[in-house]
Amino acid sequence: MIEVKGIKKGFEGRTVLDDVSHRFEKGKVNLIIGGSGSGKTVLMKCLVGLFEVDKGSIEYDGRNFSELDFDGRKPIRREIGMLFQGGALFDSMTVLQNVMFPLTMLSDLTEEERIERANFCLQRVNLPSSNHLYPSEISGGMKKRVAIARAIAMNPKYLYCDEPNSGLDPKTSIVIDELIMELTEEYQTTTVINTHDMNSVMTMGENILFIHKGKKWWTGNSDQILQSENPELDSFIFAGKIMQKLRKN
Amino acid sequence: MNILKDLGRYWLFIASIFRRPEKWTVYRSRIADEMVSIGITSLGIVSLISIFMGAVITIQTVYNLVNPLVPLYVVGLVVRDSMIIEFSPTIIMLVLAGKVGSSIASEIGTMRVTEQIDALEIMGINSTGYLVLPKMIAAIFITPFLVLISMFVGVFGGWVAGELSGVIPSAEYIRGIQYQFLPFNVTFAMIKTVVFAYLVTSISTFQGFYTEGGALEVGRASTRAVVHSSVLILIFDYILTQLILA
Numbered sequence: 498m499i500e501v502k503g504i505k506k507g508f509e510g511r512t513v514l515d516d517v518s519h520r521f522e523k524g525k526v527n528l529i530i531g532g533s534g535s536g537k538t539v540l541m542k543c544l545v546g547l548f549e550v551d552k553g554s555i556e557y558d559g560r561n562f563s564e565l566d567f568d569g570r571k572p573i574r575r576e577i578g579m580l581f582q583g584g585a586l587f588d589s590m591t592v593l594q595n596v597m598f599p600l601t602m603l604s605d606l607t608e609e610e611r612i613e614r615a616n617f618c619l620q621r622v623n624l625p626s627s628n629h630l631y632p633s634e635i636s637g638g639m640k641k642r643v644a645i646a647r648a649i650a651m652n653p654k655y656l657y658c659d660e661p662n663s664g665l666d667p668k669t670s671i672v673i674d675e676l677i678m679e680l681t682e683e684y685q686t687t688t689v690i691n692t693h694d695m696n697s698v699m700t701m702g703e704n705i706l707f708i709h710k711g712k713k714w715w716t717g718n719s720d721q722i723l724q725s726e727n728p729e730l731d732s733f734i735f736a737g738k739i740m741q742k743l744r745k746n
Numbered sequence: 747m748n749i750l751k752d753l754g755r756y757w758l759f760i761a762s763i764f765r766r767p768e769k770w771t772v773y774r775s776r777i778a779d780e781m782v783s784i785g786i787t788s789l790g791i792v793s794l795i796s797i798f799m800g801a802v803i804t805i806q807t808v809y810n811l812v813n814p815l816v817p818l819y820v821v822g823l824v825v826r827d828s829m830i831i832e833f834s835p836t837i838i839m840l841v842l843a844g845k846v847g848s849s850i851a852s853e854i855g856t857m858r859v860t861e862q863i864d865a866l867e868i869m870g871i872n873s874t875g876y877l878v879l880p881k882m883i884a885a886i887f888i889t890p891f892l893v894l895i896s897m898f899v900g901v902f903g904g905w906v907a908g909e910l911s912g913v914i915p916s917a918e919y920i921r922g923i924q925y926q927f928l929p930f931n932v933t934f935a936m937i938k939t940v941v942f943a944y945l946v947t948s949i950s951t952f953q954g955f956y957t958e959g960g961a962l963e964v965g966r967a968s969t970r971a972v973v974h975s976s977v978l979i980l981i982f983d984y985i986l987t988q989l990i991l992a
């Protein structure tokens with residue numbers, strides 16, 4: 498469980514996050530939704546410590562992450578896996594080396610054990626037999642899978658995904674969403690996902706946080722979201738034609 | 747104001763490089779890779795430049811020696827000392843600032859804008875140490891060899907030019923390059939080289955590391971890396987010469 502209390506974050510005087518408090522639950526897929534530029538990525542980067550918050554605190558199962566320094570954060574960092582919006586694979590390394598990388602740097606496993614673990618993760622994301630290709634030689638969907646494999650290599654307790662299905666076709670998107678749900682269920686991770694994909698919201702929305710103008714505007718689940726009667730949330734959800742039709746029915 | 751801010755950031759950056767590394771074994775193999783990419787791949791260009799520098803110094807010196815009282819072997823001595831004291835360390839390191847500096851800055855800049863550095867940070871890896879230290883150690887270790895090679899090739903180039911144009915007999919040239927040789931000059935050149943290697947790697951990695959934006963900014967960072975390293979090489983050349991030789 499990750500608990501956020503009253504965090505604020507601004508850049509050069511411009512407030513991006515304003516007093517956001519929320520609880521991301523264990524064994525569930527927690528969604529952060531909101532329009533482009535609403536501060537989803539900034540919130541996620543604050544959670545993992547890539548940005549320092551101006552105010553407020555972030556707790557990982559009771560451990561106050563925001564108070565710790567680089568070395569103090571290391572043990573928590575090792576329990577975090579993250580899937581970046583663009584994959585962020587190391588382009589000087591092959592697929593296999595990418596997945597092995599955290600193991601090489603942070604574990605005491607032998608070479609064989611690392612290869613075995615990496616292969617296991619790659620099979621888990623349905624990506625066997627691409628081990629020796631470089632990131633530039635594989636498709637966007639494959640990159641996301643490799644990135645997921647790398648993120649789960651260290652058996653994380655906390656899994657972050659920034660727009661896991663942006664730039665993917667609808668079918669691959671669903672595959673990735675399902676994969677994330679399965680992993681969350683299987684390993685009981687606290688999973689946090691940024692998305693503006695309504696399809697993902699409807700399938701994975703157990704605990705949704707809607708960010709608007711840097712504030713926590715609404716929270717609930719996918720059943721409640723369609724009847725929220727919150728004008729900003731409604732205009733976000735029903736922006737697309739398909740969702741409008743859904744509402745009429 | 748901006749310069750002070752950048753300077754402050756630069757020192758914090760340098761300090762962060764020397765935080766405890768995760769795994770020495772990984773660093774060791776990265777240092778070896780970097781030595782190849784910085785050193786071995788520069789051998790060709792270093793030799794080419796040096797042979798022509800030596801050749802040009804020979805011909806120019808002969809051309810300028812109008813006083814018949816000055817013996818011809820002085821040409822060999824001039825080539826040797828110019829190469830050792832100034833041309834090999836400074837010019838070669840300026841060329842490497844262009845070649846190595848721009849490639850380091852764009853490599854790290856690309857890693858920054860594609861979030862690869864964030865990915866390292868998330869894992870709890872000291873990203874500056876992992877990315878910068880191997881390059882810095884490799885450059886500091888390998889560039890003195892490149893500069894030594896440049897000295898030999900330069901002196902050889904001078905001899906070749908003398909032979910080909912017939913302006914100086916081989917025996918005179920060889921007498922010149924042996925005349926009053928000061929080993930300290932080589933030490934001085936090595937000191938300069940190591941300082942320049944540090945400047946090029948630290949400045950280029952710094953520029954790459956703080957790239958913000960996209961591909962355009964990566965290009966700008968790599969240009970800045972080359973310009974800043976070159977200017978600082980020249981400034982430090984002056985400072986070191988003043989400090990050590992004067």
Ligand SMILES: Nc1ncnc2c1ncn2[C@@H]1O[C@H](COP(=O)(O)OP(=O)(O)OP(=O)(O)O)[C@@H](O)[C@H]1O
Nearest residue numbers: 508513531532533534535536537538539540691693
């Ligand atoms: N490093 C930064 N420096 C200054 N401003 C930033 C920085 N990162 C983000 N911002 C600003 O914060 C705001 C929120 O950006 P953020 O990337 O979190 O949006 P987002 O909700 O993730 O959007 P998208 O759905 O398009 O990814 C934007 O106005 C952006 O300009």
Ligand SMILES: [Mg+2]
Nearest residue numbers: 537538582691
């Ligand atoms: Mg975003």
